[in-house]
Amino acid sequence: MPGRPLSRRTTLGSALAAPLVLAACDIDPPVRESGASPGTPPPPPDSALVAAVVTELVRARTVLEAATVAVPSLAARLEPVTAAHAGHLEVLVGAVPEADLPTPEPASVPSRILPALAVVRRSEQRLLRAVREGCLGAASGDLARVLASVAASTSQHGAALATEVTS
Amino acid sequence: MSAAVLDALQATLAEEHAALYTYGVLGARTSQSATPALYDALTAAYRRHRSRRDQLRTLVEEADGTPVAAAVAYALTGQPTSSIRVQATALALEVASVETLTALVARSSGSVREWALTEAIWSATWQLELGGTPRTWPGAPELD
Numbered sequence: 001m002p003g004r005p006l007s008r009r010t011t012l013g014s015a016l017a018a019p020l021v022l023a024a025c026d027i028d029p030p031v032r033e034s035g036a037s038p039g040t041p042p043p044p045p046d047s048a049l050v051a052a053v054v055t056e057l058v059r060a061r062t063v064l065e066a067a068t069v070a071v072p073s074l075a076a077r078l079e080p081v082t083a084a085h086a087g088h089l090e091v092l093v094g095a096v097p098e099a100d101l102p103t104p105e106p107a108s109v110p111s112r113i114l115p116a117l118a119v120v121r122r123s124e125q126r127l128l129r130a131v132r133e134g135c136l137g138a139a140s141g142d143l144a145r146v147l148a149s150v151a152a153s154t155s156q157h158g159a160a161l162a163t164e165v166t167s
Numbered sequence: 168m169s170a171a172v173l174d175a176l177q178a179t180l181a182e183e184h185a186a187l188y189t190y191g192v193l194g195a196r197t198s199q200s201a202t203p204a205l206y207d208a209l210t211a212a213y214r215r216h217r218s219r220r221d222q223l224r225t226l227v228e229e230a231d232g233t234p235v236a237a238a239v240a241y242a243l244t245g246q247p248t249s250s251i252r253v254q255a256t257a258l259a260l261e262v263a264s265v266e267t268l269t270a271l272v273a274r275s276s277g278s279v280r281e282w283a284l285t286e287a288i289w290s291a292t293w294q295l296e297l298g299g300t301p302r303t304w305p306g307a308p309e310l311d
């Protein structure tokens with residue numbers, strides 16, 4: 001039972017920016033009623049949810065960058081996680097108005113490898129919780145599927161970080 | 168629960184019947200003494216999929232459906248006669264499971280979506296026990 005394929009960058013961003021496109025899909029709910037005037041299209045129902053997930057992804061990316069600076073020997077290990085989050089952001093960020101894009105706080109990461117990895121793992125767990133929450137709250141089935149994939153990817157990378165021993 | 172959700176549940180249940188059959192075959196072809204880690208990984212996965220099948224049957228019945236029955240046998244991809252091929256077959260099964268479950272996520276809401284998401288995350292993460300590596304888009308390969 002494969003999911004309804006999404007073209008890579010048609011993408012979620014453009015789909016969410018035009019809710020009628022999603023409303024035409026049989027797996028998505030109808031557009032909600034809105035009190036907005038006819039000339040003011042309502043915001044897509046999931047835009048705030050996507051913005052929250054993007055904020056968490058940007059925060060997690062900041063932690064990864066700080067960990068790489070604090071412990072340069074971690075760069076190779078963290079690169080796959082960074083690349084995955086970059087892919088997730090590339091798909092999701094188009095759905096967030098530029099003005100709403102977050103400016104993350106600088107992250108503080110210890111300069112020793114094991115404590116640094118612990119900070120990264122906690123950050124990834126926080127991200128996973130946020131993506132799960134977004135998936136469960138999404139009105140769009142397509143968005144829920146994308147966020148389920150992001151959650152699955154984040155869990156995979158977290159497990160890989162947890163099982164590798166470094167001293 | 169809508170007919171679309173029921174259809175998705177039935178499709179997922181049909182996939183689980185096939186997965187359980189496959190894991191049964193893979194377990195029978197795996198030596199607990201020669202490859203204990205693989206044996207343990209297959210056993211844990213079998214138990215998880217059995218629980219998943221049972222939960223799907225319950226969800227279908229709660230949606231006033233009649234759970235789709237298992238086939239007598241299923242065709243296996245390739246000939247999993249070596250431990251390497253057994254592991255690869257199990258890994259492919261979990262990759263396919265994530266696709267099936269993320270599709271159920273898309274078609275459902277509420278508690279069914281939450282359950283499907285939890286199972287999708289489990290199957291994705293268990294791939295690492297079967298020699299897999301983390302992916303950017305598990306369950307949505309067209310986005311890779």
